[in-house]
Amino acid sequence: MANVTLEGITKRYEDVTAVDDMNMEIGDGEFVTFVGPSGCGKSTTMETIAGLTKPTEGTVHIGERDVTRLPPKDRNIAMVFQNIALFPHMDVYDNISFGLRLRKYDKDEVDRRVEEAADIVQLEGMMERMPEEMSGGQRQRVAIARALVREPDVFLMDEPLANLDAKLRVHMRTELQRLHRRLDTTIVYVTHDQAEAMTMSDRIAVINAGQLMQIAPPLECYNEPANLFVAGFIGSPSMNFVEADVRSGELETENFTIEFDPATTDGLAPGDRVTIGVRPEDVYLERTADGVEHPSGLIDARTDVLEPMGNEVFVYLVTGDDADTSMDVEGGAATDDQLLMSVDPDTEIDIDEDVSVVLDRSRVHLFDPDTGTALRHGLISAASATGTPERGVGDTD
Amino acid sequence: MAAETETETIEREATGEQKGEQERNRGPLERWVGDSISDPGRAYKPMFWLVTIFFLFTTLFPFYWLLMVALTPEGQLQDVWLTPNGFNPGVFIEVFEILPFHRYMFNSFVIATVATVIVLLVASLAGYVFGRLSFPGKGPLMLLVLLVSFFPPAAFFIPLNDLFNTQISILEPVLSDGSIYNTPYALIIPLSAIFMPLAIFILTTFYSQIPDGLEDAARVEGTTRLGALFRVIIPLSAPGVATAGVLTFIGVYNEFFFSFLMTDGQPQSWAPILDGILGYQGQYQTLYNAMAAASIIGVLPMAILVVVAQEKIVSGLTAGGLKE
Numbered sequence: 001m002a003n004v005t006l007e008g009i010t011k012r013y014e015d016v017t018a019v020d021d022m023n024m025e026i027g028d029g030e031f032v033t034f035v036g037p038s039g040c041g042k043s044t045t046m047e048t049i050a051g052l053t054k055p056t057e058g059t060v061h062i063g064e065r066d067v068t069r070l071p072p073k074d075r076n077i078a079m080v081f082q083n084i085a086l087f088p089h090m091d092v093y094d095n096i097s098f099g100l101r102l103r104k105y106d107k108d109e110v111d112r113r114v115e116e117a118a119d120i121v122q123l124e125g126m127m128e129r130m131p132e133e134m135s136g137g138q139r140q141r142v143a144i145a146r147a148l149v150r151e152p153d154v155f156l157m158d159e160p161l162a163n164l165d166a167k168l169r170v171h172m173r174t175e176l177q178r179l180h181r182r183l184d185t186t187i188v189y190v191t192h193d194q195a196e197a198m199t200m201s202d203r204i205a206v207i208n209a210g211q212l213m214q215i216a217p218p219l220e221c222y223n224e225p226a227n228l229f230v231a232g233f234i235g236s237p238s239m240n241f242v243e244a245d246v247r248s249g250e251l252e253t254e255n256f257t258i259e260f261d262p263a264t265t266d267g268l269a270p271g272d273r274v275t276i277g278v279r280p281e282d283v284y285l286e287r288t289a290d291g292v293e294h295p296s297g298l299i300d301a302r303t304d305v306l307e308p309m310g311n312e313v314f315v316y317l318v319t320g321d322d323a324d325t326s327m328d329v330e331g332g333a334a335t336d337d338q339l340l341m342s343v344d345p346d347t348e349i350d351i352d353e354d355v356s357v358v359l360d361r362s363r364v365h366l367f368d369p370d371t372g373t374a375l376r377h378g379l380i381s382a383a384s385a386t387g388t389p390e391r392g393v394g395d396t397d
Numbered sequence: 398m399a400a401e402t403e404t405e406t407i408e409r410e411a412t413g414e415q416k417g418e419q420e421r422n423r424g425p426l427e428r429w430v431g432d433s434i435s436d437p438g439r440a441y442k443p444m445f446w447l448v449t450i451f452f453l454f455t456t457l458f459p460f461y462w463l464l465m466v467a468l469t470p471e472g473q474l475q476d477v478w479l480t481p482n483g484f485n486p487g488v489f490i491e492v493f494e495i496l497p498f499h500r501y502m503f504n505s506f507v508i509a510t511v512a513t514v515i516v517l518l519v520a521s522l523a524g525y526v527f528g529r530l531s532f533p534g535k536g537p538l539m540l541l542v543l544l545v546s547f548f549p550p551a552a553f554f555i556p557l558n559d560l561f562n563t564q565i566s567i568l569e570p571v572l573s574d575g576s577i578y579n580t581p582y583a584l585i586i587p588l589s590a591i592f593m594p595l596a597i598f599i600l601t602t603f604y605s606q607i608p609d610g611l612e613d614a615a616r617v618e619g620t621t622r623l624g625a626l627f628r629v630i631i632p633l634s635a636p637g638v639a640t641a642g643v644l645t646f647i648g649v650y651n652e653f654f655f656s657f658l659m660t661d662g663q664p665q666s667w668a669p670i671l672d673g674i675l676g677y678q679g680q681y682q683t684l685y686n687a688m689a690a691a692s693i694i695g696v697l698p699m700a701i702l703v704v705v706a707q708e709k710i711v712s713g714l715t716a717g718g719l720k721e
Contacts (some may be wrong), residue, residue: 008616051617073619078617079614081614102620150618156617
């Protein structure tokens with residue numbers, strides 16, 4: 001068990017910078033998830049911790065040791081790979097005991113540890129099987145047992161559930177959480193699936209284009225995103241973003257205005273451009289908005305598409321007249337004319353219906369449209385606000 | 398219903414008769430061509446057998462001829478026509494009595510085995526580097542290997558022979574007279590070098606196909622890069638290693654030029670099978686039957702090796718060829 005410290009980790013390939021000045025402190029026994037889009041550098045960052053990739057600059061410490069120049073075998077880490085990476089020519093016992101046998105543990109000790117690890121991941125009685133004879137979930141459990149058996153300081157997991165089917169993935173997710181509670185070891189986990197990141201981690205490190213965007217507990221990333229990228233990446237479907245001008249006491253967008261408490265205008269002057277961010281669940285139909293404490297003024301909209309999910313219905317709203325309804329790949333509303341709302345499944349609503357909606361002003365976020373930095377979370381006076389932004393892009397460590 | 402089917406059958410018979418009449422007007426070749434166009438299988442099948450028989454004949458007939466020559470008693474070869482002139486299976490024992498042919502075979506086996514081991518070891522390291530690492534100058538370096546493999550081996554012979562005949566004082570404690578001539582090294586060194594490029598190319602292809610994740614897993618689990626090569630990459634490339642190994646072994650075993658010239662032809666000087674076979678050719682007499690019998694005995698181990706390893710060789714060669 002040990003903490004992991006990354007200082008100024010930078011990895012440059014010939015013409016690309018995969019990881020750019022990454023600083024991070026992962027506590028002993030903490031479960032930290034690296035999350036970000038494909039190719040953002042999260043796997044490269046993990047590989048520098050594992051020693052499979054040498055950083056161009058910066059140092060990696062595991063516990064008190066500087067391991068930056070050590071080969072993987074001397075770092076006392078274990079890793080679970082995306083493609084599972086069981087040795088196809090060895091049976092389960094040989095796979096799990098591979099590392100122990102390399103380290104010349106005596107037979108009894110190897111047997112004892114393999115048995116214990118197999119017990120933890122429920123693989124009893126499968127020691128003689130070859131990997132090709134097992135299902136995906138079983139193979140993944142063997143890979144985890146192979147990592148467990150060495151009792152490493154740090155577990156590294158590189159998208160370990162990515163190749164499993166959806167149902168098994170959810171199951172393994174809970175198993176991993178149970179495992180973490182039982183072992184209490186430092187775990188670094190890489191995924192592009194934000195559901196995995198949200199559900200399992202103590203803290204999430206959101207990475208984009210090789211840079212650390214925010215490292216914080218999951219709910220903080222969700223409720224107080226440090227910048228536009230985190231706001232858009234965490235949460236599915238994505239947050240609504242609308243460009244607005246600051247006027248005295250209100251924000252004016254192309255199609256509607258939101259009034260805000262003048263007491264909260266510090267740092268904002270009339271005439272500034274901001275990006276408003278609001279999550280689909282913080283948009284309410286006017287007729288069901290009784291519980292909202294700080295509603296905005298009414299916004300006129302027309303329903304465009306309904307997506308009933310069972311437990312909720314996503315409603316794509318169009319505001320303004322000649323609206324642009326193109327969408328981005330994340331499924332979020334992509335233009336200023338669109339607004340995505342989530343409502344109860346028993347709400348009576350039809351497509352092409354003219355409705356009035358309100359926003360929960362306490363949960364409206366403001367971002368600087370140029371730098372992306374969060375300016376404010378909530379548009380009501382500081383007394384009842386959910387929080388004030390204290391982190392920017394640069395000061396994430 | 399019944400009436401309808403009746404008329405149908407009558408009609409069908411009528412058209413069948415017409416067709417038959419047409420067919421009778423064509424010659425047999427024309428008919429066969431016509432049938433082959435409508436059913437290409439009729440053409441492919443005889444062609445398949447024709448080509449197969451041709452290949453079987455050209456590959457197997459020399460062996461039959463060899464066997465026949467071996468079985469024909471000495472001095473009766475002039476009247477041979479497809480069957481042996483007499484029957485003398487004892488020649489397969491005599492060859493060992495006339496010359497220590499078993500010693501020649503032993504020499505050949507040792508030389509081929511050692512050369513194969515050297516080739517597999519060095520080519521594995523080269524294959525790992527070319528197949529799994531990227532570094533500046535990799536392309537040119539690989540081209541250089543390719544280039545060297547295109548040199549005619551004979552071009553190296555004279556300088557090598559000269560070198561091997563030189564007495565090198567530091568080798569004196571190891572080799573009796575300090576020169577490599579008449580030692581197994583005189584064959585192992587050049588033959589390993591000649592078969593190295595082929596093995597490097599085969600192994601490069603195979604090692605490059607092992608997923609990076611497996612090597613990473615081995616390294617995280619506690620091996621070095623070399624350890625990962627020997628514990629994971631090589632075992633998983635078994636067909637490729639077997640192919641490279643068998644091709645090298647057969648190549649060295651069958652090699653003529655260096656084998657003939659790098660020793661003085663005496664069994665105690667590590668002369669290979671080739672010198673043994675030629676040994677039945679004396680100044681006044683040539684024992685063709687013994688030469689043929691020795692040839693068969695010399696070929697047998699290779700035939701067995703190929704039959705045993707055939708599946709792996711075929712899968713190895715095709716897997717290499719079908720990369721990506």
